[in-house]
Amino acid sequence: MTANPPFHSFFETSAQSMKDSILHHLKFSLAHDIPSATKHDWWLSTAKAAQERIIERMIATQAVHNQQDVRRVYYLSLEFLMGRLLSNSLYNGGIHKETEIALKELGLDLEELRGEEYDMGLGNGGLGRLAACFLDSLATLDYPAVGYGIRYEFGLFRQEFTNGHQIELPDDWMRFGTPWEIVRPECAQSVELYGHVENVFDDKGNYVPRWVDTKKIIGVPHDIPIPGYGTHTVNFLRLWESRPSEKINLEAFNRGGYSEALAAKTQSETVSKVLYPNDKTEAGKELRLIQQYFFVSCSLRDILRRFLRSSGSLLDIPKKVAIQLNDTHPSIAVVELLRILHDEKELPWDQAWDIITKTFAYTNHTLLPEALEKWSVPLFQKVLPRHLQLIFEINKHLLEAVEAKWPGDAEKKRVMSLIEEGGVQMVRMANLAVVGSHSVNGVAALHTELLKKNLFPEFDAFYPGKFNNKTNGITPRRWLQASNPRLSNLITSKIGDGWVKNLGELRKLEQWADDPQFQGDFMAVKHANKVDLAKIIFQECGVTVNSASLFDVQIKRLHEYKRQHLNLLHILALYRRILQNPSLDVQPRVFIFAAKAAPGYDLAKCIIKAINAVGAKINNDPRVGDKLKVVFLPNYRVSLASRIIPAADISEQISTAGKEASGTGNMKLALNGAVTIGTLDGANVEILEEVGADNIFIFGLTVEQVEDLWHHGYHPHDYYLADEELRAVVDWVGSNFFTPDEPGALGPLSHSLLEGGDPYLCLADFHSYSDAQARVDAAYRDKARWAKMAILNTARVDKFSSDRTIHEYARDIWHLPQVPV
Numbered sequence: 001m002t003a004n005p006p007f008h009s010f011f012e013t014s015a016q017s018m019k020d021s022i023l024h025h026l027k028f029s030l031a032h033d034i035p036s037a038t039k040h041d042w043w044l045s046t047a048k049a050a051q052e053r054i055i056e057r058m059i060a061t062q063a064v065h066n067q068q069d070v071r072r073v074y075y076l077s078l079e080f081l082m083g084r085l086l087s088n089s090l091y092n093g094g095i096h097k098e099t100e101i102a103l104k105e106l107g108l109d110l111e112e113l114r115g116e117e118y119d120m121g122l123g124n125g126g127l128g129r130l131a132a133c134f135l136d137s138l139a140t141l142d143y144p145a146v147g148y149g150i151r152y153e154f155g156l157f158r159q160e161f162t163n164g165h166q167i168e169l170p171d172d173w174m175r176f177g178t179p180w181e182i183v184r185p186e187c188a189q190s191v192e193l194y195g196h197v198e199n200v201f202d203d204k205g206n207y208v209p210r211w212v213d214t215k216k217i218i219g220v221p222h223d224i225p226i227p228g229y230g231t232h233t234v235n236f237l238r239l240w241e242s243r244p245s246e247k248i249n250l251e252a253f254n255r256g257g258y259s260e261a262l263a264a265k266t267q268s269e270t271v272s273k274v275l276y277p278n279d280k281t282e283a284g285k286e287l288r289l290i291q292q293y294f295f296v297s298c299s300l301r302d303i304l305r306r307f308l309r310s311s312g313s314l315l316d317i318p319k320k321v322a323i324q325l326n327d328t329h330p331s332i333a334v335v336e337l338l339r340i341l342h343d344e345k346e347l348p349w350d351q352a353w354d355i356i357t358k359t360f361a362y363t364n365h366t367l368l369p370e371a372l373e374k375w376s377v378p379l380f381q382k383v384l385p386r387h388l389q390l391i392f393e394i395n396k397h398l399l400e401a402v403e404a405k406w407p408g409d410a411e412k413k414r415v416m417s418l419i420e421e422g423g424v425q426m427v428r429m430a431n432l433a434v435v436g437s438h439s440v441n442g443v444a445a446l447h448t449e450l451l452k453k454n455l456f457p458e459f460d461a462f463y464p465g466k467f468n469n470k471t472n473g474i475t476p477r478r479w480l481q482a483s484n485p486r487l488s489n490l491i492t493s494k495i496g497d498g499w500v501k502n503l504g505e506l507r508k509l510e511q512w513a514d515d516p517q518f519q520g521d522f523m524a525v526k527h528a529n530k531v532d533l534a535k536i537i538f539q540e541c542g543v544t545v546n547s548a549s550l551f552d553v554q555i556k557r558l559h560e561y562k563r564q565h566l567n568l569l570h571i572l573a574l575y576r577r578i579l580q581n582p583s584l585d586v587q588p589r590v591f592i593f594a595a596k597a598a599p600g601y602d603l604a605k606c607i608i609k610a611i612n613a614v615g616a617k618i619n620n621d622p623r624v625g626d627k628l629k630v631v632f633l634p635n636y637r638v639s640l641a642s643r644i645i646p647a648a649d650i651s652e653q654i655s656t657a658g659k660e661a662s663g664t665g666n667m668k669l670a671l672n673g674a675v676t677i678g679t680l681d682g683a684n685v686e687i688l689e690e691v692g693a694d695n696i697f698i699f700g701l702t703v704e705q706v707e708d709l710w711h712h713g714y715h716p717h718d719y720y721l722a723d724e725e726l727r728a729v730v731d732w733v734g735s736n737f738f739t740p741d742e743p744g745a746l747g748p749l750s751h752s753l754l755e756g757g758d759p760y761l762c763l764a765d766f767h768s769y770s771d772a773q774a775r776v777d778a779a780y781r782d783k784a785r786w787a788k789m790a791i792l793n794t795a796r797v798d799k800f801s802s803d804r805t806i807h808e809y810a811r812d813i814w815h816l817p818q819v820p821v
Contacts, residue, residue, distance in 0.1 A: 011053050018095060019102035021049035040176070042108055043086070043116035046099065047179040050089045051225070055182070057093075058225045058234035061821045065144050069310045071319065072144040073814045074303055075135070076296065076333060077326035079128025079275070080149045080237060082120040082224070083638025085180050086113070087482040088136070092227040119637045120180075120224075121155020121173040122239070124276060124596075125557040126664050127365055129638065130443075130802075131326055133664070136475040137806040139228030139235045140501065142818040148299035150291060151181075151222050151239035152275045159596050159635040163742075164612030166597055166605050181222040181239070187305070189219045189298040190245065193290060197385050209343070211386040216245040217268040219298035229477050230501050232821040240298045242271035280600045282379075289332075289375055289383055296333040300340065314345055318358035322814040325437065327365045328373045331429045334360060334436030335387045335394070343386070353397075361439040361813045363470070364430070365661050367450055368561070377425040391418055391427055398435055405462060416458050434459050434466075439813045441470045444662035444683040446703070470809055471686060472662040473802035476503050479668045483642035486525040487672065487794070494518070503803065509795040519787035526647070526673060526790065533647035536640075537592070537631050543619050546626045549588040550780050553669065554652035555636060555644055558595035558604040561659040565607050565749060566762040567591070567652055568614060570770055571630055572729040575618055578627055587777045590629045591615075594636035594644060606748045608632065613738040613746065641665075646672050649790075650776060653678030654769065656760040658703040660684075667800040673790035675779075677772055679765070683800070691796045695789045697779075699772035700765040709764065716758035719766070726766050730754065 011017055025045040026032050032041050065072070090096040100110045123129065131147065138145040155171035195214035202208050219240040226235045244265040270287065271294050279285045307320055325331055334356060341352035366372065380388040395418040406412045418435070420426040434440050434456060440463075442448030448469035452460040460467050481488045481500055491499060494512065499505035512518035530547040537545055556562050571591055578584055593611055597604035615630030633640060651669035653660075653676050660682035670676060670687055677697040678684040688696050701709065720727050734750025736743045753762060780786050798804075810816040 011056065013095060013098060015098040015101035015105070018049055018098050019105060021052065022046050022102060022106070025049055039113060040116045042103075042106075043113040044179055046103065046110075046113060047086055047089070047117070050086065050093055050095065050099070051179055053095065054089060054093055054225045054227045054234055057227060057232050057821075058236060060232060061234045064821050065819065066310070068819060069320070070144045070819050071322065071816055072146060072306075073138070073322045073324060073810075073816055074299065075131065075138075075145060075147045075324050075326060076299055076330040077128070077131040077147065077149050078292065078295070078329040079123035079326075080120075080131045080135070080147060080239075081123030081125070081128030081638055082132050082237075083129075083478075083642070084114065084117040084119055085224075086117055088478055089180075089227060091477055091482055092136075092140070092229045094230075117639075118173045118176070118178075119155075119639050120178070121171045121637070122149060122152055122275065124156050126662075127327055130472055130664055133473065133475040133478065133802040134806060135226045135235065135237060136228075136477060137473070137802040139226045139233050140231060140475075140477070141803060141806055141810075142228065142231055142233045142820045143235075143806065143810055143816055144819050145235045147226070147235075147237035148295065148302075149237065149239050150272050150275075150295045151241040152272060153241075154274045156275050156596060157599065161608075161612060161632070161634055164609045164616065166608050168599050180224050182225075184221045184223055184238075187221050187302060188243075189221075189240075189301045191217050191219055191294050191297045193217065193293070193383055195385065197389060209386065209389065211343075217271060217294065218243045218245055219294060221298070221302070233819075238299070238302065240272065240295050242268055242294060244268035276598075278600050285375070285379060286383060289379060292329050293332050293336070293384060293387075296330050297336050300333060300337050304340065314341065314347060315351065315355065317355050321359055322816060323360050324809070324814070325360060325362045325433055327363060328430045328433055331362070331373075331433035331436070332384075332387065334432055335384075335390050338390055338394070339386060342390075349393075353394075356436055357438050360433075360437040361441070362433040362437040363441050363443065364433075364451055364455075365443060367447065367455060367659060367661060369455070372428070372430040372455075374420060374426040374428055377419070377427060380427055388427075391432065394432070394435065395419055402462065412458055416462070431459075434463075438466070439468060440466050441468050441809075441813065442661065443470060443472045444686060445469050445471060446658075446680075446685050447661045447682060450658060450703070468812065470805055470813075471683060471799070472664050472667070473800050473805035474664050474667045474671070475802045476500060476671065479642075479645070480671055484525075484529065484646035484672050486528055487522075487646065490521055490525055491794075501803070503798040503801040506795050506798050509791060513788045513791045513795065516784070519784060519791065522673065522791055523783070523787050526649070529647040533592075533643055536643055537590075537633065540633050541631045543615075543629060543631050545590045545629050545631070546588060549590045549626065549629070550649045550776075551592060551647055552589050552650040552652065553592045553644060553648035553674065554654075555592070555594040555641060556663075556665050558597040558601075558608060560603060560607075560752070560760050561656050563654050563656065563760055563762055563765075564593065564595065564611065565753075566654055566765065566769060567593075568607070568611055568733070569726070569729050569762065569766055570773055571614060571618075571628070572732055573725055573770060574628055575614075575621075575624065576725070576728060576732070578624055582623060586627055587780050588626050588628070590631065592631055592633065592644060592648075594633040594640060596636055603748055603752055606746065610733060610738070610746045610749050614733070617738050641668070645669055645674070648672065648674040649780065649786075650674060651676045651678075653681075653684050654700070654765075655679060655681045656765075657681045657701055657706050659760070667797060670793045670797045671800070673794045675776075675786075675789050675793055677776060686799065687797065690799055691793050695792045695796075697772045697776055699768040701761065701768075706761065709761070714758070714761065714764065716754055716763045719763040720754060723767060725770075726763060730763075 022045045025048040103110050135147050157168040158171045160167045192214035197209050200210050221238045224237040277284045277287045279288050341347045418431050442451045495508045534545050534547045651674040653666045657679045663682045679700040739745040
């Protein structure tokens with residue numbers, strides 16, 4: 001094999017070169033001169049200048065990968081929460097400083113221009129952000145990889161508040177286009193839907209099933225280059241846009257049926273229109289299933305196209321292809337690959353199934369049974385009739401194997417079956433992913449143990465060694481270097497910049513944890529970040545906050561198990577104490593929330609209303625002053641998180657023990673010097689192990705205590721009646737005190753805590769939580785102690801780098817070698 005020539009860039013790495021490129025794109029890409037250019041034009045020109053340098057590296061990377069016929073991992077995820085890409089592109093492209101200088105010479109500020117970029121709205125929460133972090137680490141570590149997802153025209157939604165209520169508006173992130181993507185129409189794929197299955201004789205005289213009378217839609221790929229840091233490797237994320245197989249029904253148009261003429265076009269384009277359509281309706285369920293199948297089918301055909309370009313035998317697929325299913329959404333891929341190999345490529349069943357189970361691996365992200373996707377058999381029969389037949393066939397083989405291992409055990413077969421029996425039969429997609437994969441991993445040590453013990457114990461016994469743990473991680477390039485440049489520069493001034501690619505270097509900071517000078521410098525950075533966030537709070541919420549206050553932060557998806565309402569109960573308790581004792585000495589705090597609730601999740605939206613209503617009352621109560629402020633920043637997104645996280649003093653990680661799979665917000669906040677208050681849930685357990693018990697505030701029931709409480713019967717009224725303060729705040733929030741213009745608006749919240757059974761044990765954990773918050777109050781007053789805690793959190797969370805996680809996936813699951821460019 002001919003050696004690859006060394007990489008030489010066409011572009012100079014200098015401020016002058018960047019300046020020339022920016023001006024070139026302003027003139028020839030955007031057709032503007034300097035006097036007519038807006039900030040958005042300058043941002044776009046800067047992005048294009050960065051992108052052309054990254055594309056040059058991407059071409060070189062793909063050339064090396066193709067020449068060496070490398071093994072690749074393909075990461076299938078319905079979400080990629082990429083956020084803004086300019087800063088990461090500049091840092092990973094090695095041109096951040098040069099760009100800053102170039103823009104300064106043009107009279108521009110890079111930080112200001114960053115604000116012109118719309119967040120790439122391709123995800124909802126931790127699942128999509130994890131996928132984005134993994135892509136960054138894969139490129140940085142020189143692993144050949146391609147991400148696959150959907151190019152949603154509209155993201156989850158843009159959140160605004162009207163009278164404290166969440167209002168959902170379209171997240172039109174593509175309104176002005178994006179400079180980062182490369183459209184690849186030559187790689188478009190055709191996807192079939194609906195129709196029916198009939199048995200016919202093939203050209204060899206065999207009686208075989210054929211999927212016929214289908215409707216077709218086209219998937220057009222758009223590539224987003226993913227540059228690695230400190231390397232020439234640039235991988236890519238391929239996103240599929242749905243288009244019609246025929247643009248227009250010309251016959252209908254010519255006879256005046258204009259809507260009819262465009263109906264098929266509109267229906268086809270709907271598939272990639274919106275992230276997570278509301279699935280309360282049957283039409284919503286159908287669209288979500290079609291979305292999942294659409295991107296999976298396009299991706300698998302693209303993978304096979306790339307494989308067959310250099311390989312002759314389909315039996316060699318597992319040697320060159322590793323496919324990771326990021327949660328349950330892409331699990332239909334198991335059946336689609338079986339259909340392609342068995343029906344289209346005519347491989348015998350056993351050979352096709354062997355390829356599948358050596359190729360796929362599955363990451364589970366939830367312990368909530370209700371979150372494990374199930375689709376009704378009638379829906380499958382309508383949308384994917386051939387796939388339903390194959391699912392029944394896979395299930396037949398599975399249940400025969402279960403019977404052989406556990407003869408006569410009907411309960412084992414009932415639990416492990418791919419089909420859930422009941423009024424309407426349901427296809428269990430998580431079971432399908434487990435059966436079709438050679439590896440199933442959880443995302444935190446506790447989560448994985450609970451997967452094996454509670455969620456999939458029968459499968460764990462049936463497939464010894466299949467289940468394993470890969471604790472989640474975050475990329476320090478995004479979540480420290482780009483998001484918190486003040487702290488990044490301080491760290492680099494002490495230990496050099498090796499930590500950006502080897503986070504273990506941060507351990508060197510421990511030697512200065514007790515040093516008064518370094519403590520002062522570290523907390524000065526924190527204060528400057530708080531000043532910046534205070535300005536954002538005023539702009540967004542109209543509330544003035546004191547930057548010297550403790551900034552108490554809970555930012556994550558709004559869900560009952562994450563217990564934003566437990567936080568609210570404690571806020572109400574503090575408010576009540578201040579009102580009843582105006583001279584009460586409390587550490588001034590600003591409680592900062594940011595979260596979106598799913599449009600159909602009524603109680604979550606009620607919690608948002610409750611926080612906003614309580615905040616409005618507290619923030620305008622002169623008896624409270626600066627002792628207490630409560631703000632809910634609207635439209636939570638990656639770019640907003642990158643402003644909140646560097647300013648946080650306390651990180652609220654207060655989910656009910658046993659409910660959070662891992663969490664990654666906890667890692668981002670700790671890396672930036674926030675101290676965690678949390679339960680022993682998800683990755684909190686491992687953060688405790690890393691930072692030490694003196695540098696975290698743990699409270700609440702453990703997983704075992706939660707299970708024991710439910711086993712013996714949980715009665716929230718017992719806690720309500722036994723604690724006068726708790727009883728008062730629950731009654732208070734349920735009254736009309738905070739919503740005089742909307743009587744009963746917060747009733748569903750208090751009802752859920754009492755008559756609703758308090759399913760996430762807020763009342764059971766309230767006293768322990770309140771005590772932990774008192775410890776926080778005392779610790780923050782001791783400035784030297786708090787500074788040491790903050791420094792040690794930053795220094796000791798190197799385990800939670802996504803680089804470590806990806807090395808483990810590559811070693812244990814994908815068996816993927818690194819390929820430097």
